[in-house]
Amino acid sequence: MVRGRISRLSVRDVRFPTSLGGHGADAMIGPEKGVVHLATAAVLNAVWDLWAKQEGKPVWKLLVDMDPRMLVSCIDFRYITDVLTEEDALEILQKGQIGKKEREKQMLAQGYPAYTTSCAWLGYSDDTLKQLCAQALKDGWTRFKVKVGADLQDDMRRCQIIRDMIGPEKTLSLFLQMMDANQRWDVPEAVEWMSKLAKFKPLWIEEPTSPDDILGHATISKALVPLGIGIATGEQCHNRVIFKQLLQAKALQFLQIDSCRLGSVNENLSVLLMAKKFEIPVCPHAGGVGLCELVQHLIIFDYISVSASLENRVCEYVDHLHEHFKYPVMIQRASYMPPKDPGYSTEMKEESVKKHQYPDGEVWKKLLPAQEN
Numbered sequence: 001m002v003r004g005r006i007s008r009l010s011v012r013d014v015r016f017p018t019s020l021g022g023h024g025a026d027a028m029i030g031p032e033k034g035v036v037h038l039a040t041a042a043v044l045n046a047v048w049d050l051w052a053k054q055e056g057k058p059v060w061k062l063l064v065d066m067d068p069r070m071l072v073s074c075i076d077f078r079y080i081t082d083v084l085t086e087e088d089a090l091e092i093l094q095k096g097q098i099g100k101k102e103r104e105k106q107m108l109a110q111g112y113p114a115y116t117t118s119c120a121w122l123g124y125s126d127d128t129l130k131q132l133c134a135q136a137l138k139d140g141w142t143r144f145k146v147k148v149g150a151d152l153q154d155d156m157r158r159c160q161i162i163r164d165m166i167g168p169e170k171t172l173s174l175f176l177q178m179m180d181a182n183q184r185w186d187v188p189e190a191v192e193w194m195s196k197l198a199k200f201k202p203l204w205i206e207e208p209t210s211p212d213d214i215l216g217h218a219t220i221s222k223a224l225v226p227l228g229i230g231i232a233t234g235e236q237c238h239n240r241v242i243f244k245q246l247l248q249a250k251a252l253q254f255l256q257i258d259s260c261r262l263g264s265v266n267e268n269l270s271v272l273l274m275a276k277k278f279e280i281p282v283c284p285h286a287g288g289v290g291l292c293e294l295v296q297h298l299i300i301f302d303y304i305s306v307s308a309s310l311e312n313r314v315c316e317y318v319d320h321l322h323e324h325f326k327y328p329v330m331i332q333r334a335s336y337m338p339p340k341d342p343g344y345s346t347e348m349k350e351e352s353v354k355k356h357q358y359p360d361g362e363v364w365k366k367l368l369p370a371q372e373n
Contacts, residue, residue: 033238037263044264045294049344058339059265060297064104064304068093075270076263079241083248089273096305103304111335112300113310114317115143115178117287120162122147129158133165140334142166143176143314145206149184152193159200176314178232180206187216191223198224203312204232204254211236217251230254235285236261240270247278254312256285259294272302282307286316292329293322293345296336324352 030036052059063071072089119132133144144162148155162177179202185193190208197205205224209216211233221231230253237243239262246252255275262268275282282302284295299315307313315336322328327345330337339345355362 032241032263037238038261040263041260044266045260045344045346048265049346052344053342056342058297058342059344060300060304060338063265063297063301064100068097071269074266075273076240076266077270080244080270080274083244084270084274084277088277089270092273092276092306096308099308100304103308107300107304107338111332111337112296112303113143113314113335114331115145115176115314116141116317116319116334117145117147117180118317118319119144120146120158122150126158126161129161130165133162137165142334143178145178145180145316146202147182148179148197148205149181149193152196155193155197156200159197159202163200176203177201178203178206181208183207183210183236185209187213187219190220194220194224194229195227198227198229202229204230206232206254206256207235208233212242214242214245214249214251217246218249221251221253225253232256232283234258235287239263240267240274243271244274247274247280252280254283255280256283257295257298258285259291259298260288265298268298272298272306276306281309281312283313284315287318289321290325290346290348292317292336293325293327293339296329296339297344300336300338324348 032040048059048062052062055062057065068090071093072086075086075089077084077086077089116136119136120129124132136144144166146155146159146162148159159177159179166177177200179194179197181190181193185208187209190205194202194205194208205220208220208231217231217233224231231251232254233246233252234243234256235258237246237258243255246255255271257268257271259268262271272282282299284299286292286295295315299313303310303313317329317331317336325345326347326349327339327341327343329345330339356364358364359368
């Protein structure tokens, strides 16, 4: 079904519903969530890559140069018109035209601010934590995310190490610490745990509970915002409807889009515009293979054409596996530098693809016999 539809697509025309499925039998394994939606994202990301290459532009530039009405025509507004109508979206994008050229020049010169997740994964020894944090500071990083939630005393020790290294409270305007629980807690536990970690002054706690629990996030938000801790979530959100409800419920202070979980650029456009309407900063998730390469396009476009603000905005960066991509991200001064090569930046090196191809690739030839033994 999908193959047939793709064969009839014009690369210049990606103005179709976000979901390639979601109707009839397809709805039984969706709709617009799970494996169907992930496949939708993969197919549409490829189409955007082709379109941008055809135009000779990186995706962010393709979007920035696009007429507001054309951008609006790329969005599926089903189920979100109680929050964002086509007229609302057009008004936001038209206002975004003001000062757009100056913001584009700024991005090309300075890049988009990033934070690193690579220093403080759970399981790292204290010595490794100190070593990685020291190197990151030397490399110019000032924003760090710490994984938490396994053991409270361990969390407190590790957070103290990072707080000591990046600076005391007086430097918080320059040196930031974020925390990520990766859905570990029930709602009361999240409030209690983070109340004890509040002394480390985290900017946010990410995914404190189930990503599907909108009202739970709202309860946690109500309890922690007075302590100066924001709620960040979104990397596991199924679709634009979940984001709509999170915004309506005031359940988050930082919205985290994901370039491969939502229905590609099309659906991310709708979420960026809803975030703008609610004045909630977008801080994308990028902790996976190729996600940094993809999401940089969306957040650079967001600044230039939608939000027009860098206040409380930062994009995740992880430093692994970029060597497999033809056009890997470029980080300078702890910022994403806008890519200049045409496309969506996720074309992989042929050598890497061959090595990891299942089941005949070099990597699998080594793994499979080992698993059988």
